[in-house]
Amino acid sequence: MHADPQPLVPLARSLRVGDRRPTALVDDLCDRLDAVDDEVSAFLPEPGRRNRLIREATALDARHDNPAGRPPLFGVPVGVKDIFHVDGYLTEAGSSVPPAAITGAESTAVTRLRDAGALHMGKAHTTEFAYFDPPPTRNPNDLEHTPGGSSSGSAAAVAAGCCPLALGSQTIGSVIRPAAFCGVVGYKPSYGRIPMDGVVPFAPSVDHVGTFTADVAGAARAASVLCDGWEPVAPDDPPVVGVVEGPYVEQATPAGRAGVDVGADALDAAGYEVRRVPMLSDIDDVNESHNALAAAEFALTHAEWHAEYGEAYAPETVGLIEEGRSVGVDELADARAARLELRDRIGERAREAGVDLLCSPAAPGPAPESIDDTGDPIMNLPWTNAGVPALTVPCGRVGDLPLGLQVLAPFGGDESLLAWGEDIAAAVADIGDLSG
Structure with a gap:
């Protein structure tokens, strides 16, 4: 299969100025989805997806009939990793836990995209609770290979040309790794730049919202909508x-x-x-500290759900919860403090090296x-x-x-x-x- 990601910026521009209608783009992307997603399996099934999107695109067009006033992502369909809550949709999080127990108020990231004119293309597959139990998603570059995890569907959806932008999350490597595997651009912001509320947490001290796009210009456009306090810069000199x-x-x-x-x-x-x-040079200690932190906070996040729905959890996920329960209070406090110390060390080392x-x-x-x-x-x-x-x-x-x-x-x-x-x-x- 030929991966065919679509650049976001020229597409968004064509929609804003009226060279392309949102309904026509919806039809094109739904045709692409029909052609490839039986094999790629980037999105969760949604009966009536095309009709729903055309209704939403038509309503959006009517609200913004003057091109001069159209928002930056007017008519752009966005894939959403299925740990993000979206109004009108259940959140399954790749799990067999009843969705009604997980679903909550719409995530701020999704709301910011909607406010910028974006359309919800659909929920994208993820591993169970963004851990390691894989969904059926395949790499569009070679269907016999993984697209990565846990933002499997989001990365594959952009790589396969089914949407120009998708949301993912990263607690260890769940944006950057699948982006690399699928041949697209992944962006994970500084911790806290994109709010995590309305997203099923993994380990709140290290959870990040991230994006997938065909190119860096698209990542910057999305970041300008999603990030708190975004202030574009135009550096004069190339970086070291x-x-x-x-x-x-x-x-x-x-x-x-x-x-x-x-x-x-x-x-x-x-x-x-x-x-x-x-x-x-102390990477082994860093790895150990992060893994203890992630496991401990995952266990805390899932304490009530697992107590009630434990039989619905995959064995690997149960193993992580059990590992997390063994992390002591002092060890967790030390691991949380170590994040900030590492952040300072990275910045100091970069300054020392002049890069x-x-x-x-x-x-x-x-x-x-x-x-x-x-x-x-x-x-x-x-x-x-x-x-x-x-x-x-x-x-x-x-x-x-x-x-x-x-x-x-x-x-x-x-x-x-x-x-x-x-x-x-x-x-x-x-x-x-x-x-x-």
């Missing part, structure tokens, strides 16, 4: 880019490391100053074969723990399977990350097959 080295990077496969090395060479050839930056951005593998390598394994989020873990903003852009491939370059900024540097990210993505866009 640091390539992370040390035990953290050694967790990646040779293919994953090669992708970053070739990406760094491409950035150097494009005129960027690239420096090697040893850091995260504006850091880059590393977005995943250990290309997407694993089979849909029973969503892949390892280990390359995303320290940055999620610290809450720094992360962006992945396509950077080479292994056969038909994409690789991603993970680009990172200091905490709060989201605007600069996305402003610089577009040129960085262009510099590494032509890297070909690294199989040989």
